[in-house]
Amino acid sequence: MRAVSCILFDLDGTLQDSENLATEANRAGFRSVLEREATEEELNQLKGKPVAKVIGILYPEHGARIFEHAIRYYDANCTAISLYAGVRNMLERLAESGYPLGIVSSKRKAYVLRELEANGLLSFFDCIVGQEDTEEHKPKPAPLLLAAEQMGVPAAECMYIGDQLGDMLAASAAGMASAAALWGEGELELLEQGQPQHVFATPEEVVSHLISANSPHESAG
Template identity: 45%
Template sequence: MDLDGTLVNSEWLAKEAYNFGFKEVLGRPLTVEEKEELVGKPIALFLSRFPDKSDLIKSHILHYYQENIYKVKLYDGIENMLESLLMKDYKLGIVTSQLKHFANSELENNKIHSYFQSVLTVEDCVESKPHPLPLIQAAKELNIDPKQCMYIGDQITDIQAAHASQMKSGAALWGEGMFEKLVIQEPNFVFNTPSELLELLNQKLENKW
């Protein structure tokens, strides 16, 4: 699974943090195009366009995010979904473009870290989504064939990474995910709520798909 925008409602904070960093260093907020582009992208990759000021911008962004990370909460239905999946003996893992200390804080603050047997952040992988390697690495940690996995996320890069790794892909629309953008990537499944994911997997257990 993806983390930000899929399990936790954190994208608003990322945009606020970037706005803060841009205003402090560049004297301007993010443009509309920049706001759309930064979602789901590693911070170093996004800031690479500002080589002379990227470190300073990054320090302001990280400070703002750290000061407000306690406000990041789970989407409705997420904890129930995770509990139900574990009860059915599914192995759960996270692949995120988030920094490790922020990802751990979001998971621990919301008391869901223990649900996951693998958590891979941007520091754990030599490539980032949409490259398939992070998802393949997660499947290896879980000791599962990628073809037997489903990766669920809210961004185009999530669906692309799932396809590239030969996993089933699930588009999560309960958070930041936008149907008109994700459907173009032809996800295997589209979920409007976490409970719809549970319904699908219940059908799988009953051999209906």
């Protein structure tokens, strides 16, 4: 495998602790429209996915209204989303070491931009791919391949770090190094089904691995 020269990240559940808010927003949508609680199975079907699209498939009659109520709840709270411990330092260290950084998210780009800006992270990223940028979504490779193209880096030289099985499958399908992030929403037992090439328990492990073994500055020197 070629040396990694570009790092791509998933956003929710990987860099920021937004999954609980997304889940509560979906719960609010179910309560408002269906007048019942969403089941854990229903909520899991929406996790890490383009919610508007998936919920419309699952509930053709009510999906649009459920999403409308969910998005109102999310809108009211999204700028208060917090980062996982160590994430800011990880991004600073990787950027200082010369790695181009990008985001590939299943969330609409407007939300990605707003939330990154609220946490002071927007300037770290050279590329941001959101839900509307590709017709196909993770676990298909299209969003990751678009990010590599926009970054001007061969897919084989990219690493994609995420917390969901779909992230691992998308990275593999794109020919990228896949890395499981376990410090947020990631569950090892589930992620192992995607055969990640790397497993990181903390953001500091990402830094240690990439800077000590694979820093662009070190390899150039």
